[in-house]
Amino acid sequence: MNTTLSVGWIGLGAMGTPMSLVTARAGHRVTAYDMSPQALEAVAPDVASAESARAAAEGADVVVIMVATGPQLEAVLFGEAGIAEVLSPETTVMVMSTVGPRAMDEATARLLPTTSHVVDAPVSGGVARARTGDLLVMVSGTEDDVASARPLLDAMAGNAPVVGGRPGDGQRFKVVNQLLCGVHIAAAGEALALADSMGLDVAQCHEVMNTGAAASFMFNDRGQRMVAEEFDEARSALNIFVKDMGLVTDAARQVEQPVPLAASAEQLYLRGRREGLGLKDDSVVYDLLRRR
Template structure:
């Protein structure tokens, strides 16, 4: 039985909503907060706490910040209505967005000024694993932050990688992961559409390559979206210019050249320019398809 907790989840996108649901399933009193009303109303209907979370900040044991980027993370904690100054001593913030390591270090220091613990806790695993409480978490922070976060970590994750006793190491590892993930998605789309030029259907591509040496988790997860012609956004194209941009910024600061990452980033930027930013990131295949005049499954044209 997990320890009883009162938690708030800021950001009810596909990942945050699943994480909030996992907290609720663990028996925690859980507030779900988003900039739009619909997911909040749905979460409350499923058992989420009602009322304004700002009236209950002093009751929170943990805060999960599952937003898009560093700016949104900072706004939740220290913006005009930032919550950090009003949290009780010892509340732990699990910051889950992909952010630069230096930003995570800065947030840890600023939270410490308010006696708030900070766990640099980027996540991986996709929406399905978020909903089932089976995420992988690349975490770093003080021993006290890990101890305070343990009930929530147990509720939302299958694997927690403890990467260091200060913020920054978790975000550094997430940058490594996002380099691979972003490149794998783009390369999968390139390989799938290349196969189509040779008479290999997307369905056959999935059947065969998923069982061969060229497979990857991203291929097995995203290629079926293309084969099914379903680009419902479980992870948007818009995420990758940000995340691969972070990778390249970190690489630049280290004097490291990342040409494959740069090439993948350009493809995502083309996809955004085509108006695909809010589609599932598997829709990067449409960039390749357009360039060579291919018709993908589900295309109406």
């Protein structure tokens, strides 16, 4: 079986850009569309440019969608210039955005008259791991559909477990992932703000706590940015967690599951956006909490 695929790529944001590049450098033929000409220039010449989403998708073996929100996914697929009209019954659509279970379920159902080949594959790991093809991808879909996308997953991911047999299960796993990430960032900010308020050496507190049971990936990673006060370069914007914690609480509401810690963290991120910090790095929650 030929493992070189033609890929239509839609969305070249902070994550989509390095993901498309590692895919192309693994030998796949990638043609991308993004509304930003600068984003298209940034991936040339490894990734070819298309003038529209439809042009990128037409004739592709796999169409990868890496947009930010559920409404953007709907617009890409079914909007006025949506790609659904140019897909064939053989096209595999792989959604790698974090859009939530509801949006994924609705998109899968609406695609059925066009193609039944849908892979739900949201990613986690951040920009640095995207650049090295070492992401965690939570994959769901039929065995055959996942197999058809596996060469791309192998290029982008260090770990790409199949977490369910239906599109939507990947989003459900990602919701659990984002609950943990969002709460851990908020907890890191709260802990270091408390240390600061008590007059402790915040850098030493971060160093010491990372050697014990209180350590976590987010406390280590975001805590470094909190200590250094590196809020302006948004490696992961606070607005992302406004969206993602909203997806967490929405998914929990659908199954009547209380998520009090996630709800509290969501309110912190919403407060940050209301205070004009949405485009700052999400580690800015530390600064938000220590303001007096």
